[in-house]
Amino acid sequence: MALADGFSGWENLSAGADPLAGIGRASKAGKDVSQSSALTLSSAWACTRANSQIVGSLPVDLYTRDRDGKRVKAETPLAEILTDQPCRGLTAFEYWEGAAAQLSLNGNAYSEKLYLGRRLVGLRPLFGVTPKRRDDGLFDYRFLDRGRMQTLPPEKVFHVRGFGAGDGLGLSAIRFGVQSLGSALAADETAGRVFSNAMMAAGILKSDQTLTPEQRTQLQSLLASYVSSDKAGKILTLEAGLSYEQLQMNPEDAQLLETRRFQVEDVCRWFGVPPIVIGHAAQGQTMWGSGVEAIMLAWLVLGVNPMLRRLETRAVGDLVRPTDGRSFWLEWNREAMLQMDSKAKGDFLSKMTASGIMSSDESRDKLNLTRRGGAADELRAQIATAPLDLLGKEKDA
Numbered sequence: 457m458a459l460a461d462g463f464s465g466w467e468n469l470s471a472g473a474d475p476l477a478g479i480g481r482a483s484k485a486g487k488d489v490s491q492s493s494a495l496t497l498s499s500a501w502a503c504t505r506a507n508s509q510i511v512g513s514l515p516v517d518l519y520t521r522d523r524d525g526k527r528v529k530a531e532t533p534l535a536e537i538l539t540d541q542p543c544r545g546l547t548a549f550e551y552w553e554g555a556a557a558q559l560s561l562n563g564n565a566y567s568e569k570l571y572l573g574r575r576l577v578g579l580r581p582l583f584g585v586t587p588k589r590r591d592d593g594l595f596d597y598r599f600l601d602r603g604r605m606q607t608l609p610p611e612k613v614f615h616v617r618g619f620g621a622g623d624g625l626g627l628s629a630i631r632f633g634v635q636s637l638g639s640a641l642a643a644d645e646t647a648g649r650v651f652s653n654a655m656m657a658a659g660i661l662k663s664d665q666t667l668t669p670e671q672r673t674q675l676q677s678l679l680a681s682y683v684s685s686d687k688a689g690k691i692l693t694l695e696a697g698l699s700y701e702q703l704q705m706n707p708e709d710a711q712l713l714e715t716r717r718f719q720v721e722d723v724c725r726w727f728g729v730p731p732i733v734i735g736h737a738a739q740g741q742t743m744w745g746s747g748v749e750a751i752m753l754a755w756l757v758l759g760v761n762p763m764l765r766r767l768e769t770r771a772v773g774d775l776v777r778p779t780d781g782r783s784f785w786l787e788w789n790r791e792a793m794l795q796m797d798s799k800a801k802g803d804f805l806s807k808m809t810a811s812g813i814m815s816s817d818e819s820r821d822k823l824n825l826t827r828r829g830g831a832a833d834e835l836r837a838q839i840a841t842a843p844l845d846l847l848g849k850e851k852d853a
Contacts, residue, residue, distance in 0.1 A: 483642075
């Protein structure tokens, strides 16, 4: 099948436009917050990356049911689009990773439906989209394409809504978190300026004489040659009764540790990611153990799974159409998120095969081993219990 070009709508990048920039919103901390500026925060970057990479890395398949009612993987052109290559130049991993990133940042993910005649042949990501509500409650979608504004009708756009889409549009963490993100940006900038001054943010020069305006100007020029971290340790020569007295600043103050620690946790709240997922341990919390495992499971259940359900249900509603009396649905394999150590996995597979829930070959599949076939593909169970009324009776009875 011929795949449509996934990059023909991105030529505005060559003109210097940033599709992630959007329109910045001013925060009370004095910093403009947009998608681009928010991603300069390591915490925002890590949260977005964690959410999007786990969605992109999970196996996804299109399913249907055979005549016996059993669930089987669908082998259709649509399945190839959704699970292999949505458009030329993008793998399924990259496409769904990008969609999840847009959901995390913007609250909405947009893609153009590419058709060959009446047949869907691809999905092309769209950025910088402005939805405009129509009289029928649906949306027209405006975006910049090769320097010109284009408008697509609702039937030509695959639109996935994020949290709070009661009015048809998801809520943006960037828009509503402008104060928290603006404060974090201001804290990062303040820390950077402190270090650029060689951690000498404050000090005084004392003299028993009165300086003329010219002398003050010369003195400021002299001090400027001692500012920045690459001049740390340079010896300052003073004369004419001048003496320097440094105002002490301890390392914790210089790095704004408490403020920046709080900002990391605050940003994580907006993106629904536990701080420990991005390598930040809260006070009194370790980075290992059963407590961390419980936190990870909570993130997968409360954070990742809702995003997967949004993608699945929207794909069924907008892309999947029943044909030949059969229904299709898209499904991510959540089990791939759950990893365990070798001992725990061995115990789990042993119990599954002993109870007749999985065959030996299905257990080998979990270990990425070759199937043996034959009896190894049959369900077996250990019989260790019997009804009470049969206890003590003959075996043939």
